[in-house]
Amino acid sequence: MPKLTIDGIQVEVPPNTTILQAAEQIGVEIPRFCYHDRLSIAGNCRMCLVDVEKSPKPVASCAMPVNEGMVVHTKSERANKARGGVMEFLLINHPLDCPICDQGGECDLQDQAMAYGFDRGRFHENKRAVTDKYMGPLVATCMTRCIHCTRCVRFATEVAGVPELGALGRGEDMEITTYLERALSSELSGNVVDLCPVGALTSKPYAFHARPWELRKTESIDVMDAVGTNIRVDARGREVMRVLPRINEDVNEEWLADKSRHACDGLGYQRLDRPYVRRNGKLTAVSWEDAFDAIAVRLRASAGNRIAAIAGDLADCESMTALKDLMAALGSHNIDCRQDGAALDPKVRASYIFNSTIAGIERADAILLVGTDPRREAPVLNARIRKRFKKGGLAVGVIGADTKLTYKAENLGASADVLAKIADGTHPFAQVLKNAKNPMIVVGMAALSRADGNAILAAARQVADTCGLVKDGWNGFNVLHTAAGRVGGLDVGFAPGEGGKDTRGILEAAGKGEIDAVFLLGADEIDTAKLGKAFVIYQGHHGDRGAHRADVILPGAAYTEKDGTYVNTEGRVQEAYRAVFPPGDAREDWTILRALSAVLSKTLPYDNIKQLRARMAKANPVFAGYDKVQPAEWKSFGAAGSISATPFVYPVQNYYMTDPISRASRTMAQCTEEFVLGSKQKTGTHG
Amino acid sequence: MSARVMAENQPASFAFNAEMQERAKKIIAKYPAGRQASAVIPLLDLAQRQEGWVSRPAMEQIAVMLEMAPIRVMEVATFYTMFKLAPVGKNHIQVCTSLSCWLRGSNDVVKSCKDKLGIGLGEVTTDGSFSLEEVECAGACVNAPVIAVGDDYYEDVDYASTGKIIDALKRGEKLPPHGSMTGRDNAAPAGEKTSLTDDPTKPIPKQDFAAAKAAFEKAKAEAAAKAAAPKA
Numbered sequence: 001m002p003k004l005t006i007d008g009i010q011v012e013v014p015p016n017t018t019i020l021q022a023a024e025q026i027g028v029e030i031p032r033f034c035y036h037d038r039l040s041i042a043g044n045c046r047m048c049l050v051d052v053e054k055s056p057k058p059v060a061s062c063a064m065p066v067n068e069g070m071v072v073h074t075k076s077e078r079a080n081k082a083r084g085g086v087m088e089f090l091l092i093n094h095p096l097d098c099p100i101c102d103q104g105g106e107c108d109l110q111d112q113a114m115a116y117g118f119d120r121g122r123f124h125e126n127k128r129a130v131t132d133k134y135m136g137p138l139v140a141t142c143m144t145r146c147i148h149c150t151r152c153v154r155f156a157t158e159v160a161g162v163p164e165l166g167a168l169g170r171g172e173d174m175e176i177t178t179y180l181e182r183a184l185s186s187e188l189s190g191n192v193v194d195l196c197p198v199g200a201l202t203s204k205p206y207a208f209h210a211r212p213w214e215l216r217k218t219e220s221i222d223v224m225d226a227v228g229t230n231i232r233v234d235a236r237g238r239e240v241m242r243v244l245p246r247i248n249e250d251v252n253e254e255w256l257a258d259k260s261r262h263a264c265d266g267l268g269y270q271r272l273d274r275p276y277v278r279r280n281g282k283l284t285a286v287s288w289e290d291a292f293d294a295i296a297v298r299l300r301a302s303a304g305n306r307i308a309a310i311a312g313d314l315a316d317c318e319s320m321t322a323l324k325d326l327m328a329a330l331g332s333h334n335i336d337c338r339q340d341g342a343a344l345d346p347k348v349r350a351s352y353i354f355n356s357t358i359a360g361i362e363r364a365d366a367i368l369l370v371g372t373d374p375r376r377e378a379p380v381l382n383a384r385i386r387k388r389f390k391k392g393g394l395a396v397g398v399i400g401a402d403t404k405l406t407y408k409a410e411n412l413g414a415s416a417d418v419l420a421k422i423a424d425g426t427h428p429f430a431q432v433l434k435n436a437k438n439p440m441i442v443v444g445m446a447a448l449s450r451a452d453g454n455a456i457l458a459a460a461r462q463v464a465d466t467c468g469l470v471k472d473g474w475n476g477f478n479v480l481h482t483a484a485g486r487v488g489g490l491d492v493g494f495a496p497g498e499g500g501k502d503t504r505g506i507l508e509a510a511g512k513g514e515i516d517a518v519f520l521l522g523a524d525e526i527d528t529a530k531l532g533k534a535f536v537i538y539q540g541h542h543g544d545r546g547a548h549r550a551d552v553i554l555p556g557a558a559y560t561e562k563d564g565t566y567v568n569t570e571g572r573v574q575e576a577y578r579a580v581f582p583p584g585d586a587r588e589d590w591t592i593l594r595a596l597s598a599v600l601s602k603t604l605p606y607d608n609i610k611q612l613r614a615r616m617a618k619a620n621p622v623f624a625g626y627d628k629v630q631p632a633e634w635k636s637f638g639a640a641g642s643i644s645a646t647p648f649v650y651p652v653q654n655y656y657m658t659d660p661i662s663r664a665s666r667t668m669a670q671c672t673e674e675f676v677l678g679s680k681q682k683t684g685t686h687g
Numbered sequence: 688m689s690a691r692v693m694a695e696n697q698p699a700s701f702a703f704n705a706e707m708q709e710r711a712k713k714i715i716a717k718y719p720a721g722r723q724a725s726a727v728i729p730l731l732d733l734a735q736r737q738e739g740w741v742s743r744p745a746m747e748q749i750a751v752m753l754e755m756a757p758i759r760v761m762e763v764a765t766f767y768t769m770f771k772l773a774p775v776g777k778n779h780i781q782v783c784t785s786l787s788c789w790l791r792g793s794n795d796v797v798k799s800c801k802d803k804l805g806i807g808l809g810e811v812t813t814d815g816s817f818s819l820e821e822v823e824c825a826g827a828c829v830n831a832p833v834i835a836v837g838d839d840y841y842e843d844v845d846y847a848s849t850g851k852i853i854d855a856l857k858r859g860e861k862l863p864p865h866g867s868m869t870g871r872d873n874a875a876p877a878g879e880k881t882s883l884t885d886d887p888t889k890p891i892p893k894q895d896f897a898a899a900k901a902a903f904e905k906a907k908a909e910a911a912a913k914a915a916a917p918k919a
Contacts, residue, residue, distance in 0.1 A: 163756035168765040169691060179758040 004070035019061035019072055020048055030074055031083060031112045033090075033197045034149035035062035038253060039158060045090075045149050047112065049082040050074045058082040080116070087117040090147050093128045093172075094198070101145065103199030105212040109147065130175055136183025137670040138190050138262055140207050146200035148174055152192040159255065160186040161386045161406025176200070183674050187379035187655055190261040194244065194254075203242065205262055205667040210234075210241045218579035219246060221566050223314045223559045224260040224662065226481035227252060227358070227378045228568025231260065233560050233579035240264045240560050240580060250359045250629075251572065257379040258671070259655060259662055266665030267558050270543045273584025276553035283553065288585065292599040294552050298535045299600060302516040304331020308506040311337040311494050312522030312540065313483030313659055316564030316576070317623070319539075319556070319589035320485070320494045321616050322604060323521050326593055329602035333500025334515065337489025339525045340651065341504045342445055343453030344479065344486075346495035349622075349632035351457065353487055353571035355475035356440055357629050362388050364476065366395045366436035368429065370419055370460060371648040372444020372480045373403045376655040378569070381480070382406060395436070397429045400446060400648040414647040416447065416456055423462040433467035440476035441469060446648040448479070458638030470634050477634075481569040482651050482658070484559075485522075488567035491620050510534040520546045521589070522556065524660050539592060541582070542660035554596075555586035558661060562588040563609060565616070565623065572629045573622055691765060693743060694773035701744035707733045711752065723753045727763050731770055739779070740771035768822075776811045776818030778856050781835040784821050787828035792845060796832050797821070799849040803857075817856070829874040830867055839865035843877075 003012045006023050013022045018041070020030050033045035043063035050061045053071040058079060061072070073079055091113065098104045130143040148167065153176065156165040164179050164186075178184055184192070193203050215234035222229040222243070230246040243264045245256035275291035276283040286294075299307060309327050311320050320337060327335050338344060344352040356364065361384045374382040382405070388394050389407035396409040399418045412418050412429055421427035433439040441463055447456045461477065463469065469476035481487060489495070496502045501509055507530040509515040515534055520526075522540035528549035538550035541558040559566075561582040567573050582588070587595075590612060597604040606612040617624040656671040657663045703711055711730055718725045727749060734745040741764050750757040764770045771779075780800060784793045801807060804817050811818040827833040830842030834849060839862075841852055848868040855862050871877055 157756075164758060166756075166758035166762045168762060170766045170768075173691065179756070179761070 002066050002068040002070070004066050004068070004072060006072045007074055013066055015065070017066050019050060019052075019059070019064050019066055019070070022066050023050075023061065023072070023074060028074055030061055031116055032062055033108060033112075033147060034151060036151055036154075036195065039151060039154040039195075042150050042154065045147065046086045047083060047090075047116075049079060049086060051076040051079040051082075083116045084118050087113055088121065088123075091117065091121060092123045093144075094147060095127060095144050097145075101142070101199040102140075102202040102207055103145075103196075107199060108197035128172060133175075133177045134181045134183065135178050135201070136185075136189060137667065137674050138204055138258060139184060139193060140202045140204040141200060142202070143175060143200055145198050146176055147198055148176065149197055150176070151195040151197070152176065152201060155192055155195050156184065156186065156189075158390065159191075159383050159386065160184075160188045161383075162186045165192075185675060187258050187375060188255055188383060190258045191245075191255050194256075203262075205265060206242045210236050215241055216579070218560075218577050220560065220579060221484075221564075221568075221574045221576040222256070222260040223484035223566060223576075224263060224659065225257065225378050225380075226484050226486060226569040227257075227380050228484065228566055228570075228572055228574050229256055229260055229380055230574070231256060233264075235560075235580045238580050238583070240267050250357065251568065252380045253384075255380050255383055259658070259668065262667045262671070263656075263662040263665045264560070265667050266542075266661040266663070267560060269666070270660075270664040271583050271586070272541055272543055272547060272553055272555040273582075273586055274555055275585065276550070278551040283550070288595070291552050291554060292596055295537055295596065296599050298517055299330065305334070305499075306514065306516045307332040307519070308334035308501060308510070308515050308517070309336075309519040309521065310339060310503055310506060310523040310526060311335070311485060311489050312339060312520070312524055312546070313485050314559060314661070315485040315489065315521050316559070316562065316566060316589065317485075317488040317492050317616060318564055318609065318612050319521060319593060320489050321492045321612060321619070322590040322593035322597075322606075323519065324492060324494050325604050325615075326597050326600075326602060327519070328497075329597065329604070330600070333497030334506055334509075335494055335500065336496055336503040336506065337486060337494040338449075338503055339483070339523055340445060340449040341453070341502065342448040342486075343457050343638070344448060344490060345457070345637040346490045346493065348635045348637040349491070349571065350475065350477065350634050351461075351637035352479050352481075352490050353632055354442075354478040354480060354569045355571075355632060356438075356478055357570045357572075358384055360438075360474075361385055361440070362391075363474075364388060364436075364438045364440040365393055366397075366433050366439040368397045368399070368422070368433060368439075368441045368463070369409070370399045370441060370443045370456070371416070371447025371650075372400070372442055373405075373446075373650045373652065374442070374444075374480060375403060375405055376650070376652040377444065377482050378480060379655075381569075395432050397432065400444075400650065403650070415645040416450070416452070416643045416648060417645045419447075419456060419459045419463065420643050423459045423466060425466060430463070430467055433463070433469065438474050438476060439467055439469050440478060442478045442480050444480050444648075445482050445651045449651065450644075450646075450648075452641060452643050454639045455641030455643050456638075458640045459643060461636070461638050462640075475631070475634065479569065484566055484568070487569060487571055488565065488573075491567050491571075491573075491622055492616060493619065507531065520550070522546070522660070539589065540660065541586065542664055544660035544663060554592050555582070555584065556589040556592060557582040557586055561586075565613070565626075567622070570629050571622065571632065573626050575626050691768065691772055693765075694740075697743045699744065701734070701738070701742055701748050703733065703748070704737060707737050715753070724755050724759070727753055727755065727760055728767070731760070731764055731767075735770060739777070740774050774811065774815075775820075777816045778836060779818050779820065780853070781820045781822045781825065782808070783823070783825040783827070783831070783833050783835075785824040785828075788825075788832035791831040793832040795846040796834060796844055796849050799846040800834075800853065803850050803853040817853075830871075836862070836865075841865055841868055843867045843869040843871065 001012050030048045032048045034042045048061045049058040051073040052059045132141045153165045157163045218233045220233045222231045229252040230248040232244045234242045247254045277286045277294045386406045397412045398409045401414050422430045443460045464477040511532040517535040520538045524544040524546045536550045537552045538546045539554040539556050560579045564576045654676045656668040662668045714729045715726045730749045746760040750760045808821040833842045
């Protein structure tokens with residue numbers, strides 16, 4: 001390992017480390033624009049110039065590997081002068097429009113000009129001007145500000161896997177653009193805004209809305225998919241202004257999917273801000289007491305087994321625990337958190353989590369995707385598979401219709417019976433899995449929510465056993481969820497108890513009139529027409545499908561408005577914090593259920609969230625430790641059966657609208673128009 | 688030089704003709720599997736030889752052939768100024784106007800072109816037979832001024848000789864041989880030799896390096912002694 005000296009500090013680093021990385025390890029700051037940890041090294045901004053002894057000229061530290069005995073000065077006169085010169089060159093063509101630039105206050109160029117620039121310019125000629133480019137409904141461009149660091153180009157090519165951005169021309173005429181100025185067709189396109197060190201690429205929906213110093217920042221967890229991306233919610237007053245990613249190497253690194261980032265404007269539309277009761281067929285705003293009374297009258301009249309509850313995809317663990325306890329007190333076992341009827345075994349944790357963990361994808365060398373389209377169901381996780389793919393030596397097999405994945409994948413067939421062939425070893429891909437060191441299967445909801453889901457789960461388990469997916473220190477059996485609340489729901493046991501009905505059973509029974517009352521905890525993805533004449537209580541935050549069918553509406557809080565626990569697809573328990581208060585009369589969900597329980601004379605035994613969490617941890621020890629993944633024991637699950645040869649239907653058809661929040665979002669509507677309807681809708685009359 | 692922009696009117700499609708297809712195959716075969724993208728510059732050149740310029744469909748066709756993203760091909764094509772992004776005339780004349788050529792009279796050369804063709808720099812004649820382009824240093828400064836017609840350099844040109852070349856082109860005659868128009872031998876001096884005048888066939892006379900060194904040391908010592916001596 002080479003030893004070198006940086007600013008008088010000796011440091012020993014692995015070979016092939018660059019000077020900049022070595023300096024970072026000892027806390028010496030070197031300014032940079034083009035260099036980024038997670039992208040390839042470009043070395044074109046020259047801001048990271050340092051002084052290396054015995055070197056005739058300053059050296060770009062981001063691209064220079066360390067050498068034994070190197071003596072580096074990052075703050076010598078020569079280094080400072082070199083940086084000042086680079087900064088002056090960069091500013092020659094950079095407009096002085098900071099007061100009207102959205103990047104103002106969080107701009108690398110601004111900060112570094114303050115730290116390393118000169119106090120005046122010597123360039124008196126005209127600055128160049130560049131026409132703005134169209135990059136879709138999420139990314140606003142002001143290309144005159146571009147300093148050509150090419151971070152966005154490298155991100156699109158390397159991480160997002162959509163090589164659509166490029167730098168055309170050369171020298172002063174170089175311009176960053178998408179191919180033919182089409183929208184950047186990636187589910188991760190919003191990240192180029194974070195990467196842009198200047199204000200050339202900014203967020204279009206957030207344009208001119210707020211300044212960073214006005215915002216209150218709250219660390220939270222995203223619920224738009226099941227990845228559990230770590231986010232920071234920036235709010236001003238009662239309004240969520242934007243959502244940004246936080247760094248978590250185990251989950252999202254530092255990326256955030258577009259829906260998670262930009263659906264936040266949906267939090268301001270279609271909100272349920274007061275309780276409603278249906279009177280004479282019309283929903284009428286009422287007080288909390290009246291709403292609770294209306295529920296009490298109906299529930300008291302029904303026997304426990306004639307009541308049911310379904311939890312939705314965005315539900316937090318606290319509210320599901322409270323609802324489960326309430327239903328138990330009412331004598332009902334008809335509860336389910338699997339709206340799509342996915343055949344997941346609530347008793348065996350290994351059957352419903354992403355056992356290898358997301359970071360574990362980087363160790364995998366063969367991946368079998370069964371009925372899942374990770375690019376749309378979990379874009380950030382998909383980026384992780386691409387990252388692994390880029391290192392080489394990864395075989396990916398897909399069972400399901402062809403989708404535009406961002407890596408090379410072999411399509412093994414669209415129908416489910418291919419899985420059975422792999423399970424009994426007659427399919428060639430079985431050999432690929434067997435030969436791999438860390439093979440992995442990813443089972444998606446398209447496979448499990450079918451009628452033969454249980455048989456598919458059993459076949460997947462058989463693949464795991466016969467192809468050596470489970471061994472010491474490696475469990476390659478993975479389930480990729482689409483709902484943020486799913487694993488949490490199963491972990492708190494929000495699944496049918498003994499003799500209880502699951503989602504399919506509940507809907508069937510309600511249709512037949514065997515169930516009198518159904519409690520929907522944010523459940524919007526079920527076919528509400530099947531509820532028949534049942535009395536429907538809807539607790540949630542958006543006036544979506546569930547609320548339209550409801551007889552009583554209890555206004556709850558969205559994910560940014562409550563302290564909540566979420567468990568992501570890998571079984572990582574994470575805590576989200578309240579960023580803003582719920583609108584109007586809406587309340588945090590578990591407190592609504594606690595208040596309702598008192599009205600029903602079945603008072604739940606917790607008065608604050610601490611007691612509730614203690615109750616959760618007692619019922620299931622996974623809730624005792626946050627931010628950790630507890631390995632699940634490998635047990636038997638699934639029920640062997642015949643698998644029909646019908647093709648899988650992916651659950652996410654329109655990535656931009658999958659839940660009540662994104663369906664209410666205007667930005668997501670624009671994205672749907674641009675990316676999903678796109679060419680279909682445009683006719684000759686659309687100009 | 689102004690910014691290079693893609694032509695607004697692009698053809699609907701592009702395909703290499705049989706000959707170019709064959710050449711392209713040979714070029715691609717030179718690179719190891721998975722590295723076909725390296726052939727992008729020669730293939731762009733083939734496209735330009737076929738069409739006279741590189742159109743967007745041509746770039747897309749090359750992207751398909753080399754399994755690259757179209758934007759990557761476009762980046763290369765827009766980077767190199769020798770790839771034409773808009774149609775040029777059948778005879779494309781490039782006039783160097785950089786320093787050496789300008790000092791040696793490139794203004795006359797440009798004027799000759801304008802007079803003969805009736806177009807300015809960067810323009811194409813209405814019949815599409817000629818186009819004129821101003822280029823930065825063509826790299827033939829010794830024989831300045833220089834113009835390039837297609838692949839051939841005509842050096843030491845002036846008003847009259849440029850006109851002759853264009854006339855020949857117009858009439859479709861055989862062009863004068865390319866190279867120096869004043870008849871000098873490659874890049875040899877235009878007039879009398881001023882250096883390397885010895886007969887190169889004779890052996891080089893032996894030199895006494897030891898004696899030269901001794902003389903140098905002696906002179907140095909004397910100078911030192913003089914400097915050290917007290918001032919009289």
